[in-house]
Amino acid sequence: MLAAGSLVGSTTALRAGSKCLALVATRTPPLVPLALDASLGTERAQAELRDEVLALARETAETSWREWRRGLDAFDALTRPTAPQASRRPYRVKP
Numbered sequence: 001m002l003a004a005g006s007l008v009g010s011t012t013a014l015r016a017g018s019k020c021l022a023l024v025a026t027r028t029p030p031l032v033p034l035a036l037d038a039s040l041g042t043e044r045a046q047a048e049l050r051d052e053v054l055a056l057a058r059e060t061a062e063t064s065w066r067e068w069r070r071g072l073d074a075f076d077a078l079t080r081p082t083a084p085q086a087s088r089r090p091y092r093v094k095p
Contacts, residue, residue, distance in 0.1 A: 004078040012071025019067060020060050027056050 031052055037045035 001079050005075060008071050008075040008078065012067060012074070015071075016064050016067035019063050023060055023063055024056065027052075027059075031056070 031049065034045060034049040034052060038049040
């Protein structure tokens, strides 16, 4: 179980990290002109930049959450017993 957890955890972290990095890399270039406009002090540009940055943060969090759930499902599949386990106690316990 420890080996499966280590394998799934590391692959999940790499997958989530690479997808978030790709998301940030594609969404950052359009933010640069917005940041320049916002630095000039126009209120509309500042609000638009804020909205875009928050949207990027939310999308990154959603991507991360989705990947970690996928990793948890993979860990569950790897560690789930294939055959039903026999009872550990061969005797009955009276209530």
